[in-house]
Amino acid sequence: MATKQTYETRPLECWGKAKEIRKKYYQDYAAAHERGGIRWAGGAWTFGAIPCGLGDDVHSLTSEPYAASIAADKKFSIKCLEATERAGYARDLCSYMRNYWGSVILDEYLWGGPFPKPDFIWQDHICCSHAKWYQVVCDHEPGIPHFCIDVAVGPAGEINENKLNYIVGQMHDGIEWLEEVSGREYDDEKLIEAVNNECRSTSLWAEVCELNKAIPAPLEEKTMFSLYVLGTLMKHSKVVADFYEELRDEVKDRVENQIAAVANERCRLMSDTQPPWGFLSLFRYLESYGAISVGSLYTFGLIGMWEDKPDGSWGPRTTPRQKGIEIKDRDQALKILAEWNLHKPEWQHFYSPHLKTEMMVRIAKEWSLDGVMLHYNRGCEGLSLGIAENRLGLLEAGFPVMTFEGNMGDEREFDLARTKTRIDTFLETLGFKKD
Amino acid sequence: MITAGIDMGAKTIKVVVVRDGAMVGKAIMVAGFDSREAAEQAYAAALDDAGITKDEVEYVVATGAGRSHAPHSKRDISDVASGAQGVVTLYPAARTVIDVGAEEGRAIRCTAEGKVLDFALNEKCAAGAGAFTEAMSRALEVDIQALGPMSLNSENAIPMNAQCAVFAESEVVSLLHAKTPKEDIARAVHDAIASRIVSLARKVGFEPDVVLIGGVAHNVGFVDSLERALECKVIVPDDPEYIGAYGAALAAAAR
Ligand code: SF4
Numbered sequence: 001m002a003t004k005q006t007y008e009t010r011p012l013e014c015w016g017k018a019k020e021i022r023k024k025y026y027q028d029y030a031a032a033h034e035r036g037g038i039r040w041a042g043g044a045w046t047f048g049a050i051p052c053g054l055g056d057d058v059h060s061l062t063s064e065p066y067a068a069s070i071a072a073d074k075k076f077s078i079k080c081l082e083a084t085e086r087a088g089y090a091r092d093l094c095s096y097m098r099n100y101w102g103s104v105i106l107d108e109y110l111w112g113g114p115f116p117k118p119d120f121i122w123q124d125h126i127c128c129s130h131a132k133w134y135q136v137v138c139d140h141e142p143g144i145p146h147f148c149i150d151v152a153v154g155p156a157g158e159i160n161e162n163k164l165n166y167i168v169g170q171m172h173d174g175i176e177w178l179e180e181v182s183g184r185e186y187d188d189e190k191l192i193e194a195v196n197n198e199c200r201s202t203s204l205w206a207e208v209c210e211l212n213k214a215i216p217a218p219l220e221e222k223t224m225f226s227l228y229v230l231g232t233l234m235k236h237s238k239v240v241a242d243f244y245e246e247l248r249d250e251v252k253d254r255v256e257n258q259i260a261a262v263a264n265e266r267c268r269l270m271s272d273t274q275p276p277w278g279f280l281s282l283f284r285y286l287e288s289y290g291a292i293s294v295g296s297l298y299t300f301g302l303i304g305m306w307e308d309k310p311d312g313s314w315g316p317r318t319t320p321r322q323k324g325i326e327i328k329d330r331d332q333a334l335k336i337l338a339e340w341n342l343h344k345p346e347w348q349h350f351y352s353p354h355l356k357t358e359m360m361v362r363i364a365k366e367w368s369l370d371g372v373m374l375h376y377n378r379g380c381e382g383l384s385l386g387i388a389e390n391r392l393g394l395l396e397a398g399f400p401v402m403t404f405e406g407n408m409g410d411e412r413e414f415d416l417a418r419t420k421t422r423i424d425t426f427l428e429t430l431g432f433k434k435d
Numbered sequence: 436m437i438t439a440g441i442d443m444g445a446k447t448i449k450v451v452v453v454r455d456g457a458m459v460g461k462a463i464m465v466a467g468f469d470s471r472e473a474a475e476q477a478y479a480a481a482l483d484d485a486g487i488t489k490d491e492v493e494y495v496v497a498t499g500a501g502r503s504h505a506p507h508s509k510r511d512i513s514d515v516a517s518g519a520q521g522v523v524t525l526y527p528a529a530r531t532v533i534d535v536g537a538e539e540g541r542a543i544r545c546t547a548e549g550k551v552l553d554f555a556l557n558e559k560c561a562a563g564a565g566a567f568t569e570a571m572s573r574a575l576e577v578d579i580q581a582l583g584p585m586s587l588n589s590e591n592a593i594p595m596n597a598q599c600a601v602f603a604e605s606e607v608v609s610l611l612h613a614k615t616p617k618e619d620i621a622r623a624v625h626d627a628i629a630s631r632i633v634s635l636a637r638k639v640g641f642e643p644d645v646v647l648i649g650g651v652a653h654n655v656g657f658v659d660s661l662e663r664a665l666e667c668k669v670i671v672p673d674d675p676e677y678i679g680a681y682g683a684a685l686a687a688a689a690r
Contacts, residue, residue, distance in 0.1 A: 403555075417500075421500065422556065424513050425515040425551075425554060428512060428515075429516070429550075429552075
């Protein structure tokens, strides 16, 4: 066990800006019609850069982050979950989906007023819930046009020209469909700009996470949740790409000056999948042991894009622009967008838990971890599948693992006191004591 | 050196007084609504049992679910750490500890020094703990003390499918209506808990010697089911419910 040491710490300077961007995003979506703009809804995994070709006044509502925000508001979340159950949907479905459906069924927007109905739905299918999510929304909000892209082409290591063309072909069809439902002419220049922004922002987020390899870590995961979320809202926007650049510079400065996220850091952990959003205080509780969660495959790899660096380490993916590639037309933009997204780390483990284990072990080694906290998340079939396998793989690689059961979006399935007891036991077994 | 350990369990409070590594006094109280007051009473009773005064106790360590509310304690440790410590001190060859209390079941794999290598706890559901046997004995209208010996008379293994205590209760009622002998139902109840506990034990990769602690270890029917499910002998200490408090008292001495 490391000796007790205290590092200098201070809040992030760009924190307020992150909050502002998020707030404005939800306001812009709700107010889009007042300004003659367009509203669309879809998952955070969808190819959000594509509707940007309809104009600058096109605003989205990405479903998972919206549902996570509901989950963090326990009172409203229970109301939504119960409304969904009363409507006859099972309690063991994806809890993001249930929170979202509840908000639609109640016709209440988390940020006040009635639920702002989208003009169209632009979705892709990552997991089984994704395939059903907007089908049910359309049952409750009839008449909303719905376009969906099938992305089930296998993991990044197995992509070939045919698979890519299968997705790109659907994207081309999607653009024609967008023109039809919006009555607007599509602007390829805006698409190209959005694709470049997306590559830039997702590579920058990986760079921010990479900086957390430093000891002491400049960021802890609770803070990272509030930062990565911007990518889940609009990773294709200039605002987010510029913000991540500013954040990267600040975090770099923190590393150079040994500014810690947690002053008493002496134990480094990572978590896994979505946390129980109503109980993020759990991450602060770790600090009583000098423990910090420096991130997770989830926070690193849902938005961040990565690649193997020449020295064998994991680092931010080189963007097309950094490689000197200038996108010239629609087809090229769509190909780059599809190929880029199919390499998303979080996409890979839908195909095999072993791919996830490999990435997790890699993080555990490169980020110098002492242990891992795995969330057996009953709320998400997509990302929870195979976690027990990941546990075995991590143990085999020599990393101690604790597990806790919970639900990212249904507080009724999470027990804070018991989870804290587990953390106590785990950290005690690792040889750490409370301050 | 004299130290004490207080185990603030979900249902009962146990206090053990240790002199030079040996248990010299012990007491147990129902936690009730005021667990701190119950702990005070148990503490006084344990000192009384040991024949020593408060001032002679050098250090107190608490464990158990309510350990942060324990009186007199200067430090607290988890149930897992205290259970492992208590067991390996009594049984140096023990490598796996199974602890089944009122609300929680747990499996611990440890070293000869009591260092915890891995642990697994049952989740929110009480179907892997003592509260489950109590609920089932009520459904069977059998005294809880009689449930264990009764199940030893069973010769039929009946599967109990319910995953939760509430559904299991209605399953017991259905079995009673079907005129299933009570001893067979009692065995089914113990087999059901044992199968939950065994899955925890397999999760940590259990190896012998296996020691069973916690109040449920007094239930001979459960011990029988557990040994069958684990396919190995299980050691039960004389005072299985006190081992956590004993481990805490040892930790107090080793601080
Ligand atoms: S189940 Fe998981 S991956 Fe699927 S939509 Fe819900 S949160 Fe997303």
